[in-house]
Amino acid sequence: MAVPVPRQRETPATESAQAAQLPAAPHATPPQASLTLLVIEDDPAGGLTVPEILDADRHRIRLRTARNLTEAARLLTHDVHCILLDLSLSGTGSTSGGSRTAVVDQLDTLREVLRIAPHHAVLVLTAEADAERAAEAVRVGAQDFLFRDELDGRLLSRAIRYAVERKRADIAQYKLAESKLRAQENARLERGLLPNPLLEGSDLRFAARYRPGRSRALLGGDFYDTVRTPDGTVHAMIGDVCGHGPDEAALGVELRIAWRALTLAGLCGDDLLATLQEVLEVERPCEEIFATLCTVDISPDGRRAGLCLAGHPAPLISRPGRRAQLLPYENSGPALGLLPKARWPRRQVELGGTWSLMLYTDGLIEGRIGEGKERLGQDGMVEMINRHLAEGLSGEGLLEASVTEARRLNGGELTDDVAVVLLSRAEG
Known part of the structure; x- marks a missing residue:
């Protein structure tokens, strides 16, 4: 009509x-x-x-x-x-x-x-x-x-x-x-990929802080995990895949899951890292990708630890009445994915009765200090941690204060991923 x-x-x-x-x-x-x-x-x-x-x-x-x-x-x-x-x-x-x-x-x-x-x-x-x-x-x-x-x-x-x-x-x-729904789904997925430490039966206290460098991301190329095996040994790991994109984040998740599976299967030290390198070589998107790694296995009595470094910064240890310091470590192995058939020697470290052991990625120490090109570095990080310890901070509070101060010194958000893990033991 x-x-x-x-x-x-x-x-x-x-x-x-x-x-x-x-x-x-x-x-x-x-x-x-x-x-x-x-x-x-x-x-x-x-x-x-x-x-x-x-x-x-x-x-x-x-x-x-x-x-x-x-x-x-x-x-x-x-x-x-x-x-x-x-x-x-x-x-x-x-x-x-x-x-x-x-x-x-x-x-x-x-x-x-x-x-x-x-x-x-x-x-x-x-x-x-x-x-x-x-x-x-x-x-x-x-x-x-x-x-x-x-x-x-x-x-x-x-x-x-x-x-x-x-x-x-x-x-x-x-x-x-x-867009909001996709962001929520991605957030749920990324949260599901973050580790859930397995420490049941251990007297060690665990704390962690994680901040990806990618804007609006929950997951970056840094990764960490902690598990306790049936013999009472506590195994901890922290690593860093070079790069900051979603491919690097996915590879970090794969390495973390592989580390947990291999650790629970009984591998440790050089054998573990050699197998992880094989996983990295198969899963990485290109041959230029590598990953640094630090693994620690703490004896059932909590007084000793085995330490392996694959191109990664040495952990920091603090004990009552003493200044925190980096664990001495020489002859560490290369980062995973750099050299075929590389070796990673395991070093025995005496921890003592009461201690805190901090594992971290280089995102914490590579932030700038002020407007110049000077970076915080390991020495600056040690001084920062000692100041916070003198103020009575520990556990979650210590990690939060340290990451916050590194960000403040940088003059804004840290561009690299940051992961920090703190394991502590108090002898009763």
């Missing part, structure tokens, strides 16, 4: 489609400055007729007319901003008994339009008696509905503008919600 409003001029469907493809007249409004309306209606009496409609900038809104969904799909180019669908649109169907004309379910037609034009604003046109169906059309996905008997150029122009803006807002809201 044609819309009963004054006709600006007769425009057959084919001419309307052709006109949309013709170059603009010299004084015409540039295409990018005006809106385009695609009208879908199948009235055989001459098509939908509307008066001149203008957008908010007084530019004429261009019209295209389609008699069916097939023609609409062809005319639905990127420069169409809004679709006006006549809900009385009918179609032809067939049965096994022969062909017949059937009225297509109106809302099914709307659903098909929404399917082929998911990013376009859609208005529906219906009779005032079909108000309930019009409201249902909005629930299905149309931006608004219009009644034929009330339609005029001003109302249609305003409805098009509102529909286009509402659709843009809906798409923006959808993208925002999708």
